[in-house]
Amino acid sequence: MSDFSGGVDTASAPSPAELAAAHGLTISGRRPSLAAYTAQLWSRRHFIVAFATARLTAMYTAARLGQIWQVMTPLLNAAVYYLIFGLLLGTNRGIPNFIAYLCTGVFVFQFTQSAVLAGTRSIADNLGLIRALHFPRACLPIAFTVIQLQQLIFSMGVLGVIVLATGEPLTWRWLLIVPVLLLQSVFNAGLALFMARIGAKTTDMAQLMPFVLRTWMYLSGVFWAVSSFTADAPRWVATVLNLNPALIFNDLMRYALMESVTASLLPSHVWVIAAGWALLVGLAGYVFFWRAEEEYGRG
Template sequence: MNRLVESPAAPVSPDAGLSPKEVAEKYGLSVSNARPPLPVYTRQLWQRRHFITSFATARLTAMYTTARLGQAWQVMTPLLNAAVYYLIFGVLLGTNRGTPNFIPYLCTGIFVFNFTQTAVLSGTRSVSDNLGLIRALHFPRACLPIAFTVIQLQQLIFSMGVLGTIVLVTGVPFTLNWLLVIPALILQSVFNAGLAMVMARIGAKTTDTAQLMPFILRTWMYLSGVFYNLSNYSSRFPHFVMHLLNANPALVYISLMRHALIDTVTPASLPPHVWAMALGWAVLVGFAGYVFFWKAEEEYGRG
């Protein structure tokens, strides 16, 4: 007569009934790419400052290696843009009327706005174009948009010698005001880095943003007094519209640079409270962009 033999009961795991999160907490495990607190994240970012500068320098060096003229294109590109815009706006449309030293005025606007424009464009692609690096190495992802901003700053500094030469050749004297270029560039760099981080997060989530940004930036450029003196048209706009236009951060930084380099751009011709606005935009966009980017730290490189 066959007898039924009961199989021994399987041992019950001590972790049975626990969720994966509870198991991880029990054994001291954590997500490999978990977002650290903001102060810790900032310390990690500072520890990698040498990586940021080395990455930026290497990318800048490699940028024009396939071009016959190499690094000369860093200067030739904004100069050619200035020549085209001078022909269209200065000669054909006559926006140079009532603006002394229009050539250095125009070139300064183009060089300074180009810094912001290229920082935003490269920042928008900084995460999506470097997924291999993000997935292979562990580092604060904010290194990437900041590094691309440093690349554009290096290009602008390289071009400032040419801009200074243009200013002097056109008869504008050298003055101590030129020293104001340094704080103006620092504030604009902080603003650009914050804006690049904002666009980096958006661009990582919605890759089509990179295709849309050139149109948005071109509109921004036309509103920023790059080709004309905005004060010459103040009578055509309501008072509150002029306040909005004068608060445009691109116009603020361009105005500061023009005031520093061109003696005919006097403090009276600048937007009201221009230094306060430059500092305010840098602090607001720089910090807000940093926090906005940090909040999505765990999402970069996924999918």
Template sequence: MTKTARDGGTGPPSDRTPDPLAELAARHGLSVSGARPPLPEYVRQLWGRRHFIVAFSSARLTAQYSRAKLGQIWQLATPLLNACVYYLIFGLILGTRRGIPHDVFVPFLVTGVFIFQFTQSSVTAGVRAISGNLGLVRALHFPRAALPVSVAIQQLQQLLFSMVILVVAAVAFGSYPSPRWLLAVPALALQFVFNVGLTMVMARLGSKTPDFAQLMPFVMRTWMYASGVMFSIPVMLEGRPQWIKAALQHNPLALYMDLVRYALIRGYGAHNLPAHVWLWGLGWAVLLGTAGFIYFWKAEEQYGRG
């Protein structure tokens, strides 16, 4: 007679033999290595490693130019050269400064280049945040979100170096320090939160598909041309359907550029900003920051395996 028949039922037995390994692990308080913790606990663990995250991002930034003879000078020279190239091509040759006064166009362009570069570098490095640190991921137990967050912090530190050039360019063309400059702080904070979420999305995608990194330069180049880095969107799209102008003006990078331009450039007035620009900027930051973090956390157990 089977056990089911002896018990008087037809269903599965209620007294299955327990797994001895599971009992042993539970008795000694052991858990599966690399198991995904609940979201609140994950956030707590990540906060507990905040000093490591900051130190790791600073070390990566220092090592970035360690083999160059000019060393850390390239942190200022690289964005400056990028701005000069864009000014030569788009400002002088193609004439995209149409509708923008000459004393405004240079800081307008420099601001656009630096703000876009902030997100572009975060995305590019974020794709390799996990796949480029597999040795660290497999050797140590820590919240994997520390890696994409450190990437975003590294790019924020790079941007702060670049801000020296941006301030010089603004002052050189008549935009002197004023209380409005303080608005750049919350604008950059919103962009940083947006970048963190986007970097986490890219880190998860890049962890399983390394070739994804080859696609991102094309995506970012398209995004750059759609964000008004080198031109004024309302001026260049004059006569076009209103929905096209609204879509481009409300894309997150265009919003953050406009907010920083409005804060730092004297001749860039509020009439250049789309309606409810701060609410849109906050919405993009909260949406992508939250969604990107959860999306990355969902795959915590998969990183470094396979």
């Protein structure tokens, strides 16, 4: 039967849902599958690197010393910690080459600390970009992790000079810097993704995280030897402290750079633990972030 408006049989007309399915249309902003999302993210890898490089270049343009602050910040932190913990509190006792030990811990932990802080703010601080352009939102926390990695690589040259100047020789173990940074970068990216989703919903988290990270730093052997404490501590306390991922990455970098740090001083199966933390946190953070993909930038 035809209606009076134009003689079209409305009973046989396809519904909007059927038309959308026939022409490959999907709901705007709908979260893609994890595999499709990963493919989209990989296709934008050049954007991630370009975005990170541009942000890093612009970060210090207003400062008179420019990108020198990439090195000055961890060095000044190391100087303050040396004054407090090395000279005043005496935590350097029993640690050979405490200056290299301290500087390595500060540089390595700051990589994780800065990545987590930047990841926490990555969505909330870039709502204009998120609402204006369509791209996998995971690009942002990953890009900010790349920024921190670029800063660390720039600073590693200075750290190497410090280590050599304090009497450590240049050995084949310095080649281990590459796998250590690779594992730590995956771990940091996972943490940044995890905190990006939380920070997008709870903006006050950016104010809380510095206190959480400072507490984590005190437990990570940055300026004291964990082994000196765990020797008399209960077994479960020693186990928890030795499984601390920040401590694991600190110890591995010290082992790579310092001949005075021997394999016997490292936790058992340290490389397995480091790889486990990187895979666990990297994958868990990625999936956790992806599950809220359609929510970022709304409301």
